[in-house]
Structures are given as C-alpha cells and as structure tokens.
Amino acid sequence: MNRDTHRRLVFFGSFVVAVILAIMPFPKWAEPFRPDWMGLVLIYWCLTVPERVSVGTGWLLGFIQDALYGSLLGSNALGKTLIAFLTVRLHLQLRMFPRWQQAVSVFGLLIANQLLVLWIRGAIGQAPDTFSYWTPSVVGALLWPWLFVLLRDFRRHGGLT
Amino acid sequence: MINVFGRSISAPSHFTRFIILSTLSISLMMLDHRGHHLEKIRAGLNVLAYPIQLIAEVPAYVGHGVVDFFTTRRSLREDNEKLLAQQQTQLAKLQQFDALEEENNRLRRMLGSAARIADKALAADLVEVSAEPFTRKIVVSKGSQDGVYVGQPVIDAHGIMGQVTQVAGSVSRITLITDAGHAIPVLNNRSGLRALVFGTGDPDSLKIPYLTASADIKEGDTFVSSGMGGTFPPGYPVAQVVKIINDQNEAFLAITAKPAAQLNHGKQVLLIWPGNLPKVGNPK
Numbered sequence: 227m228n229r230d231t232h233r234r235l236v237f238f239g240s241f242v243v244a245v246i247l248a249i250m251p252f253p254k255w256a257e258p259f260r261p262d263w264m265g266l267v268l269i270y271w272c273l274t275v276p277e278r279v280s281v282g283t284g285w286l287l288g289f290i291q292d293a294l295y296g297s298l299l300g301s302n303a304l305g306k307t308l309i310a311f312l313t314v315r316l317h318l319q320l321r322m323f324p325r326w327q328q329a330v331s332v333f334g335l336l337i338a339n340q341l342l343v344l345w346i347r348g349a350i351g352q353a354p355d356t357f358s359y360w361t362p363s364v365v366g367a368l369l370w371p372w373l374f375v376l377l378r379d380f381r382r383h384g385g386l387t
Numbered sequence: 388m389i390n391v392f393g394r395s396i397s398a399p400s401h402f403t404r405f406i407i408l409s410t411l412s413i414s415l416m417m418l419d420h421r422g423h424h425l426e427k428i429r430a431g432l433n434v435l436a437y438p439i440q441l442i443a444e445v446p447a448y449v450g451h452g453v454v455d456f457f458t459t460r461r462s463l464r465e466d467n468e469k470l471l472a473q474q475q476t477q478l479a480k481l482q483q484f485d486a487l488e489e490e491n492n493r494l495r496r497m498l499g500s501a502a503r504i505a506d507k508a509l510a511a512d513l514v515e516v517s518a519e520p521f522t523r524k525i526v527v528s529k530g531s532q533d534g535v536y537v538g539q540p541v542i543d544a545h546g547i548m549g550q551v552t553q554v555a556g557s558v559s560r561i562t563l564i565t566d567a568g569h570a571i572p573v574l575n576n577r578s579g580l581r582a583l584v585f586g587t588g589d590p591d592s593l594k595i596p597y598l599t600a601s602a603d604i605k606e607g608d609t610f611v612s613s614g615m616g617g618t619f620p621p622g623y624p625v626a627q628v629v630k631i632i633n634d635q636n637e638a639f640l641a642i643t644a645k646p647a648a649q650l651n652h653g654k655q656v657l658l659i660w661p662g663n664l665p666k667v668g669n670p671k
Contacts, residue, residue: 245439246439246442246443249439249440249443249515250443250444250446250447251443251444251447251515251516254590254651280401280404281401281404281405281408282404282408284408285408285411285412288412293429293432293433293435293436294436294439294440295522296429296433296522296524296526296552296553296560297522298416298419298420299415299416299418299419299425299428299429300411300412300413300414300415300416300419301412301416303408303411303412303415304409304412304413304416307405307408307409307412308405308409311401311402311405314401315401346416347567350420350568351568352522352566352567352568353567353588354521354522354567354587354588355567355587355588355589355594356521356587356588356589358521359521359588
C-alpha cells in the first residue's frame with residue numbers, strides 16, 4: 227500500500243467510525259448525552275491538517291448526516307460547513323491553546339453549529355422544546371481532550387504529520 | 388494551483404468556498420422544504436444509507452442476542468402460560484365482537500349511513516430508531532413495494548404512533564406524534580371537545596395548546612383521533628392528559644399529555660390503510 231492511499235484510509239476510517247457512532251442505537255435515557263461525533267472529528271482534522279480537510283469535507287459530512295437523519299437536506303451541511311470554516315480560520319490560535327482552553331473553543335464551535343441548526347429547524351416549525359437539546363455540546367467539549375489524544379495517536383500511526 | 392482544462396488557476400480561498408457551499412446548502416433546504424423536488428434524490432440516499440444503518444445496528448443486535456440467550460427456560464414457560472391465558476380471554480371477547488360488528492353495521496344501514504369498513508393493516512419491523520437526537524422518527528422495513536404511501540397512519544396495539552413521511556423502495560420513515568413538527572386533530576373521549584395534539588421532541592410528552600380555562604378537560608381524559616383532515620382514521624386513542632396548569636397570566640392552559648401508543652417499546656408497528664378514507668395505496 228502506498229503512502230497516499232494509507233493517508234486517505236486514515237481520514238476515511240475516522241469519519242466512518244464517527245458516522246456509525248452518530249447513528250448507533252442508544253438507550254433512550256442516554257440519548258441526550260450522545261456528542262456530535264462527526265463535528266468533533268471534523269474539528270480535529272480541520273485543526274491539524276487544514277490544507278487537506280476543510281469546508282468541502284465539512285459540507286459533504288453534513289450532507290451525509292442529513293441523508294442518514296432524514297433531516298432537512300442541507301441543514302446539517304450548512305452547520306458542518308460553518309464549523310469547518312471557523313476551525314480552519316482559527317487553526318493557528320487553536321493549536322497554541324492549552325488543552326482545556328481548546329475544549330472551551332470546541333464548545334463554542336459546537337454551540338454555533340447547534341444554534342444554526344436550531345434556527346433552521348425553528349424556521350420550518352420543528353424546533354425541539356427541551357433544554358437537553360444543548361447537552362451534546364457540553365458532552366462533546368468534555369470529551370475533547372481525550373478524543374484529541376486518541377486521534378493524534380491514530381494520525382501518527384497513519385503517517386500523517 | 389490546480390489545473391482546469393489546461394489552464395492553471397489558483398484554488399478558491401476558504402472564504403469563497405464557504406460562501407459557495409453555504410449558498411448551495413440554503414438552496415438545497417429551500418428545494419427540500421418548499422417544493423419537495425428532492426423526493427427521488429432522498430429515496431436514493433436512503434438506499435445508499437441502508438448498509439451503514441445495518442452496521443450501526445450490530446452492537447445493539449448482539450446485545451439483544453446475548454440477553455435472549457440467557458433468558459431462562461422457566462421465564463419462557465411462564466410467558467407461554469400467561470400468553471395462553473390471555474389468548475383464551477381475547478378469543479372469548481372476539482366472539483362477541485363479530486356479533487357486535489354485524490349488529491352495528493345493520494343498525495348503520497338502517498340509519499342510512501355507510502357501514503364502517505374495517506381498516507386494513509400490515510405489520511412492519513423497526514429498522515432504526517431515533518437517529519437524530521430530538522427528532523422523533525423511526526425507519527421500518529416496508530416501503531413503496533408494499534404499497535406504503537406518504538401520509539399513511541401508523542399504529543401499535545395501544546394507539547396511534549405517527550404517520551409515514553418518506554417512502555423508499557423497501558423502507559419508509561415514520562414521524563412519531565411526539566416529534567416537534569407533528570400535530571394531530573383529536574376529540575376528547577369524555578366531553579367531545581375538539582383539540583390538536585402537538586409533539587414536543589421529548590420521547591414521552593405531548594402538548595395540547597390553544598385551549599382556554601373554560602374548556603371541558605380534566606386530568607386523565609383520553610383523546611382519540613377525530614378523523615378530521617383526512618390523514619388519520621377516527622376513533623384510535625392518541626393521548627392521555629397528565630397535567631393541566633392554569634396560569635392566570637397566560638391566555639391558554641398549559642396541558643401536558645402522554646402518548647397512548649408505546650412509542651419506545653416493541654420491534655413492530657402496524658401500517659394501516661383506513662377503510663373509510665380515499666385509498667392511495669393498497670397492501671399486497
């Protein structure tokens with residue numbers, strides 16, 4: 227296997243795992259605690275290799291999410307594009323941050339995405355009424371430091387620097 | 388620099404790409420929401436997504452398998468006995484039911500109104516539950532091949548679950564009555580009061596807005612479908628009132644209800660073809 231295919235497999239594999247985690251059936255009580263796996267993985271790659279993964283990948287990922295969720299086609303695509311754009315824009319600062327501060331920024335990015343999706347769903351009259359709509363972002367930010375280390379090992383293993 | 392038709396141009400900046408993709412997303416959303424022009428694309432996407440959904444189901448499936456394996460013989464025998472007893476009593480009731488239905492139809496004919504035709508039903512297996520958090524939708528294993536149509540009512544043993552909102556070849560997506568975008572016309576079983584039951588996005592709660600303090604409604608009241616609007620057949624249980632809050636500062640009562648159907652239990656749902664509504668599809 228040449229080096230380039232290997233690299234592509236690393237991206238592709240991480241995204242596929244994120245997609246599967248995002249739609250895996252959960253018990254009902256645990257559902258509000260499911261973080262936005264696709265968003266988190268997207269942020270990681272936009273942060274570390276912005277020249278390879280950026281808004282285009284974000285849009286495609288969001289589009290796949292819309293197709294899988296059956297939500298309004300384009301709503302999550304727009305949210306993920308926004309996440310990717312902001313992360314690529316800020317990637318130099320974000321890389322310098324200590325881990326906890328990075329987690330706070332990730333929280334901001336995830337909330338921006340959720341807010342955008344909430345507006346869109348509100349506009350078509352499908353806004354959820356519950357407060358627990360926001361918990362995935364909190365869980366996502368808390369998971370970030372661990373996910374960062376995990377994906378970093380995965381990236382080094384895959385020969386991406 | 389990238390090469391397009393022999394000419395080298397520089398790749399557009401992130402910002403340009405962001406603007407282009409955002410415009411694309413917004414136009415997609417408008418097409419999807421306003422015109423419903425994307426039904427075919429959606430159906431295709433659903434087919435493509437099916438294998439991924441199957442893979443995602445594996446851990447839950449294995450978990451259920453392990454639990455089933457360790458279900459003891461004794462509990463199976465107990466279940467069996469219970470079910471047999473249940474069947475006996477239900478058979479006894481059914482005998483009466485046939486006679487009553489006949490009598491009812493005879494009386495209706497005497498009154499000059501159309502006899503109520505029994506609703507046709509088709510059982511479908513659940514394929515996937517709650518993919519997107521806070522939207523209450525399920526996917527079942529029957530599609531347009533089986534005559535399923537958009538807007539078709541879906542019930543379980545206890546009441547109305549929701550309606551079909553997307554159909555592909557062999558699967559279809561059902562929006563449950565608890566979805567934040569769903570509303571259903573109902574009738575209070577006790578007082579005959581008409582109302583609308585809205586979903587909240589919460590798995591076990593519904594709301595009944597737009598009722599004033601003078602409305603004849605009590606905690607514990609059952610609401611059945613009224614058949615208005617033509618989507619749902621009349622007479623199926625929909626919700627039971629749990630709590631009524633009468634805040635003097637608000638124009639309307641804040642009424643919370645719970646769905647009659649067991650939306651979070653079981654592996655099967657029933658798709659029905661209402662007998663006394665204009666038919667769109669037919670079961671095989």
